[in-house]
Structures are given as C-alpha cells and as structure tokens.
Amino acid sequence: MLDLTPDEVRRLRALADLIAAGTCDRVYWLGGARDASIRILKRVADWLGDACGHIDTTPDRPGPALLRSPCVRPAEHGGLHLDVNGHAWKPTGEEAGGA
Numbered sequence: 127m128l129d130l131t132p133d134e135v136r137r138l139r140a141l142a143d144l145i146a147a148g149t150c151d152r153v154y155w156l157g158g159a160r161d162a163s164i165r166i167l168k169r170v171a172d173w174l175g176d177a178c179g180h181i182d183t184t185p186d187r188p189g190p191a192l193l194r195s196p197c198v199r200p201a202e203h204g205g206l207h208l209d210v211n212g213h214a215w216k217p218t219g220e221e222a223g224g225a
C-alpha cells in the first residue's frame with residue numbers, strides 16, 4: 127500500500143473510518159467520499175489484518191450468510207459495523223455490552 131508506514135496507514139484508516147461512519151445514511155454529495163473511505167478501510171483491513179471482521183448474522187438479511195462480507199472497520203470500533211458494500215448494521219446486544 128503505497129509507501130506508507132504502518133502508523134501512517136493506521137492514521138489514514140482512522141480518517142477513512144470517521145468519514146465512512148459520519149456519512150452513514152447521508153449519501154447525497156458525500157457518496158463519493160463515503161465510497162472511497164470504505165475502499166480504504168477494506169484495503170487497510172487486508173493489509174494490516176486487524177479489522178473488526180464481524181459478520182451480519184441477522185436472520186432478516188437477504189442472501190446466504192456465507193456470502194456476507196465482514197466488517198472492515200478497525201477492531202474495537204464503536205457504533206455500527208460496516209462492510210465493503212456499504213451495508214451497516216447494529217452490534218448485537220452482547221457486543222454492545224447490553225443484554
């Protein structure tokens with residue numbers, strides 16, 4: 127990934143994560159920035175291998191569970207999970223620390 131150091135990559139991921147999380151449900155003129163941020167999150171997840179990786183297992187989600195993409199946000203992130211396709215979902219009660 128370019129000639130960035132791991133620390134620089136983590137900083138880039140933090141910025142991309144902020145943009146992706148901040149543009150959730152606001153897809154108007156920020157759509158391009160959101161798409162680019164999600165692609166950065168995916169590339170960093172592949173490179174560093176320390177992404178969240180949670181998979182949406184809600185039964186009402188269409189399609190086979192094996193084909194669902196994992197969350198590309200950094201491990202231990204707050205808020206919604208987000209996959210490479212831009213699908214966001216809430217953490218389960220156990221993950222969120224609730225019942």
Ligand SMILES: [Zn+2]
Nearest residue numbers: 178180197207
């Ligand atoms: Zn996640």
